[in-house]
Amino acid sequence: MKREERLNFIAQFIRENEIKTQEELVNTLLTHGIDVTQATVSRDIKSLALIKVPAESGGYRYDLPKNKEVLQSSLHKALAFDAITGVKMKDNMLWILANPGTTSLVKNYLLEEYGDDIFSIIIDDDSALVVFEIEEEAKTLYNLLTEF
Template sequence: MKKKERHQLLRQLVQQETIRKQEDFVAILQDRGIEVTQATISRDIKELQLIKVPAKGGGYQYNLPPEMNYNISKKLGRLLKDAFVSIDTQKEFVLIKTLPGNAFALGTLIETAKYQEVFGCISGDDTVLVICRDEDSSNRFQRRIISFI
């Protein structure tokens, strides 16, 4: 199972099930025939920014962070206003430079927004490479990003 698919499944699980510890994720996924380690789940929890909230029967359970419910466009705009450095295109590629430490969040927001122009993203510490469907899509996407700034 690819990371993106696993992240989507983990988001669903925390909304549908009471998951109190990382081992619960591992057990549920293994019951579904998906082999995963506790270390992988630990990284996924960090990347998804899952939080622990009080559970009904006492103790705590994993949940999505409250900000996941906010408008993605507003979050994108805020992040771009705070961390944008530059943007450039080459054919179907859009390269966005940010202040250090911001590119991963930007790439995640772009993928979460599910823009039609975007095929996928690769994020580093201060750079997001957005792979668009074609050259026209990359130009439209660049204009979209600039409109946030």
């Protein structure tokens, strides 16, 4: 199962069921034939920006953010970052390698999140050259991309 499909499954399952722990979510996914590790689920929870809210049965359960813009932004980020296969930095520029056909998604995400700091983005089918206004902004994004 692709990451996007898994994220959509988790979001739908969280809407319809009470999940209190990562372990419970891992077991649920495994029961539904989705092979995951706890680390994968942890990243998925972060990508979906899941929050903990009081559960009807006591304690806390996972829930989706009520703000649809937050959820869409989180999914957009996850998909864009998932498409990236490599990154190099030189001065105020980043060269981003991505899966073929996904650089438009990456470009749109970067402009949405970092548009004020970007001078220009040039894309082809599997790479993007991102020119920042200042080197420090390039370093910030480079560090984020290499950690993800």
